[in-house]
Amino acid sequence: MNEVLIGEVIKPHGVQGELKVYPITSNPQRFKSLEKVILEQAGVIRTFKVLKARVQQDEVYLTLEGIETREEAEKLRGVAVKIDRTDVPPLKEGWYYFELEGMQVFEGEVCLGVLTQVIETGSNDVYLVKGEKGEICVPALKSVVKKVDVPGRRMEVELPLGLLEDDSL
Secondary structure: OOEEEEEEEEEEEOOOOEEEEEEOOOOHHHHHHOOEEEEEEOOEEEEEEEEEEEEEOOEEEEEEOOOOOHHHHHOOOOOEEEEEHHHOOOOOOOOOHHHHOOOEEEEOOEEEEEEEEEEOOOOOOEEEEEEOOEEEEEEOOOOOEEEEEOOOOEEEEOOOOOOOOOOOO
């Protein structure tokens, strides 16, 4: 996966092709620095130059090169807005969810499976790991997640007792 989802087109705005976008980021202001975006619709991927990006409250408005009418913008309703992975600004600490998904999760030398989804619960995130023994919900706590090697695509955990069905007392 070379693209990262950052939003979804909600609807056209105005008559000159501007798009109202629901941002999937904790910092919608990041849209202002984008030079290009990738729109994916029904398996067709197209790259557009960003002519203008503005943020009002939590909503983003994009003007893209080649989208000049309301009718053209209307055809993009519901389309995923993505950027190339290389355009994602680095974090000072931690990692993005997309960097964790697909990572192999180990407890000691035992591979528990692959992290398939990060679930936001409100208190702490939960990592859904799918493996030979089914699904495991791993709490994203420092006491559980011992090491994350993003370039190596590996996470090391120490599961609390009782999390696995075959834990013995």
